[in-house]
Amino acid sequence: MATKGDRKRKSSEKPTKPLTSSHTETWLIPVVTLLITILHHAHVSTLFENDRHFSHLSEVEREMSFRTEMGMYYSYYKTIVESETFSEGLYKIKHDNLTEYPSTINALKKFNLFPEVAIGFLYHNLKWLGMIPTRLCWQVERGEGLTPVTSCEGLGEPIYLYLQVVWCCASATMAILFLYAEGLSSSISGGLIAVALYFYNHNDCTRVQWTPPLRENFAYPALLGQMFNVTSILKRYMITRKVKWNDMHQDSPNRGMVICTLLSLLCWQFSQFVFATQLFALLILKWLQIIPNELYKKFCLIHAIPVTIFIIWTQNNLVLCSLYTCMLIASTIFSLLSSKLPLHIAVPFEVAGTLFGTQFLKFVLINSEDDAHIFDILTAKLTNYKNFHTMLYTCSSEFDFLQYETYEAIIKTLLLPTAIMSGILILYYWYRCYRTEGLPNCIEMHVAYNLLQTGAFIIMAIFIMRLKLFMTPHLCIIASLVSNKRYLEKIEIKNPKVRAFVLALLFACMSFTGIQRLYEEHSFVGEYSNIEQEQLLDWIQRNTPSNAVFAGKMSLMANIMLSTRRPIVNNPYYEDKEMRSVGLSHIQINSSTLPNISSLCRERTLKVYEIFSRKDVSTVYKTLMDMKVDYVVLEESLCYDVGSSMPGCQMTDLWDLVDERNSRRPPVCPILCRGNPYPFRRVFVNRRYVVLQLGPSMSIELNPKIIEYHQF
CATH class of the missing domain: 3.40.50 (Rossmann fold)
Incomplete structure (x- = not known):
């Protein structure tokens, strides 16, 4: 039975605005979000310019700085913008005979080129409307007996339009991170803590300032937005405890979740693995009776819509035969089959059926080799197994185990200690609620989901260092919960002034090392040359x-x-x-x-x-x-x-x-x-x-x- 305090808390939280901390603070959120967006745009663009002196490089030097797959992806954008029309450029990448000679391939189908196509479409439309601004050019003397080069900058230069879209994606990431943390912690201070920790651990959160054309830079804002929508739906459901499907279907988080899922799949082939971890986290919550079976089936339907659209649109076998799709199909089937079984039979039946069904679909019925290298890499990490292609991956530092420097950085900036402190506060709050409400009502499903999602990202990052770009931002989001009023009141910090002092002290301690790291990043001045x-x-x-x-x-x-x-x-x-x-x-x-x-x-x-x-x-x-x-x-x-x-x-x-x-x-x-x-x-x-x-x-x-x- 709910206590009097619980009734007061529930009545004050409106289902229509579940991720807003209070009406008095609502007007601040758009202002703070805009300021953070502008600040991050300036931050990443400045770091990029400082690293390469990009504005003073020739076109060839700029293209050379896009190493490995970055150069390949950018080449398709170059093909589109150098064509007379957008449709001509699109035809060329659909009939590409440069990338895998002598074969002619549909590069749009085979690679995740949605960002390049979208930016190329924007370029041609701006050009058609006469809105391409003039560019500024000058001659740069390079010394050392090298010939002078001509450098141009401005949005009239195609490469600068491309970079501006990348910086806007990075800005969107920061805006979503703030809104995500603010909603999860129910306080603007929580959002600011997450943003500060993101800045202080910037090199461990993103590589956008060093590698703009990588797929993750376009996909991650959509991935973060998708997880934000999942959190929003779970929190709304937790507050109301009964949500009609028709009402949920009309809510923007569902449309947003469909759009974000589809955009993520279009921009990055690795998105499917993130969604596989999300489904597994939701399955764990369902098996523990923290979220109901009906809600999980609705999540599966929301996932199924963009997956179906993506597969039909792109005919991409990597997603069609992926672990994500197999888990989605198997878990949906066994959720439907178990819905009328007694609880003590339904849960074991569903666990065994989903796990074995996924394995059967993936490795027996489909048995595709398109993503076999992922499982080979994991096998190589856990055993002595190795072959030529796994060694090409694991010999790269990006695919090595998480390095000591990362642990050191997230400890010195208090990211990891703050996230651990948040976890302790959450568990203590749940324990106190358990004494009055019992299981599973004492568990906040939206917080539990984010804890499981962060745990999955931590495991991924430990095995493959490159994947720390998922772990570190989500640790920032979890760290924001340290400012949650509900949790602090449970440990007898009820006075608003005392809470403000504690958070200010924490912020000062984080900033001691964090600001020094920011200064070191901005003080570096380099120049690309090869x-x-x-x-x-x-x-x-x-x-x-x-x-x-x-x-x-x-x-x-x-x-x-x-x-x-x-x-x-x-x-x-x-x-x-x-x-x-x-x-x-x-x-x-x-x-x-x-x-x-x-x-x-x-x-x-x-x-x-x-x-x-x-x-x-x-x-x-x-x-x-x-x-x-x-x-x-x-x-x-x-x-x-x-x-x-x-x-x-x-x-x-x-x-x-x-x-x-x-x-x-x-x-x-x-x-x-x-x-x-x-x-x-x-x-x-x-x-x-x-x-x-x-x-x-x-x-x-x-x-x-x-x-x-x-x-x-």
Whole structure:
């Protein structure tokens, strides 16, 4: 039975505005949100400019700074804006013969290019309306015997329009974070604490200021907004305890949840894994009887709408065959089947049915290999299992375990201690409510969901450091609950002045280290320069035909395609099973299977990366000729394994996993770089790169003029 205090609290919280702390504070929320949005826009754009001196770079230098898959994604935007019309540019990316030569692919279907298409559409419409502002250009002297370059800035420059959209997405992230934390904690002070902690741990919350074109920068605002809508629905349901579906269907959080889910899927292929953790968190709450079965089924319906739209629209197999979709189908089926069973039978039946049903759909009925690399990476993290493509991931620092520096930072800025303190206050509040209301009414379902979601993000970040971009912002949101009036009153901090003093003291302690970190970030001033790669791109433009086909390191291929528009045979989109060595993960390597490896594994990256193997030169040459490659680009640091920080992560080590027969032979790459490359022909050399030509001309003599001209 509810107590008198509970009745007062419930009557004061209006179902129509469940995430607003009080009427007297409502007018402040839009003002504070706007100020925070402007501040974060200035923050990320300033850090980006300070890091690269972007405004004084040439167009080629700017494009080179978009490394690896960033360059590939930006190249599609460049294709659209350089076309006469938007429809012409859209046709080109739907019939793309540059990215995976000699294949012609529908890049719009295969990659998550919704941001580039949307910004390209905006550019063409602004141009058609005559609203593209004039750009400001000047000549920049670079010194050191380098030729001057022309730099332009302003929204009239396509790259600046692209960046402005990215900064707006980052600003939206901060606005949603504030509203999310303010609503969860029911106080503006909670929202401000979350925002301050986000700024103080900025490098651990986002990479937008260093890597603007990455998919996460477009998808994360929608992901955060989607979780905000889930929290809003749960809190509304908790307050009213009975919500008619017709009423819920008319509420904006449901429309918002559908839109945010769809946008997230369109912008980033990894969004499906986040939604899988969300479904699992909601399932746990349902199995513990914290949320009712009917509410969970309504969540499934809300999820099903954008998933269906996305699959029909894009025909994307990665989402269709994903763990997320399988869990959604299985949990919906068993929720319907268990709805009329007795409770003591329904819960075990549902748990077993959902778990086994998901496994059956995913690994037996569908058995797709599109996301097999994700499960292989997890297996490699937990066991000694490894193969070529898992090592390409795990040898990267971004896919390493969460580093000590991150723990140190979130402790020094009091992010982790404050989040833990919030957790203790929540548990104590639930314990006090349990004594009067019992289970499950004492559990706040919207808070419980966010605790489980944060726990999932922490586990993900511990195993893969790159995923701390989910963990750290959600820790900021959980930390905001330390200012919740309900929780503080339970520990006898009832005086508003005392609460204000405690929060001000906490804010001051966080700021002691946090402001120092902000100052260090803004005090750094750098300038992007990569002369060797610029020489390579210039040589390609001047000395190779426009249809010359290139192969080499994945990240470099993206820049070659972006800046020279030459076809490439492999690219950095390693999520595609055709671009990685998935076939080898299911083959037991032994003497009987080794002769058949080339016929069993046709994946592009593995075949191109034979240049780093221990095979003989003629074998590598034949493999590349079969792929119709005209030029292969070698990076000497990879040939000589310079800078391999992790043991067992040299390129030859990766190849020894799949080509044990040749493990005692010398690596081929140093021979191609500095030895006799026949039947290749060495046509370009500088301090970092070597270009080898394939084709009918088999002269083994080097051209001294070419090499000498391009060397320092």
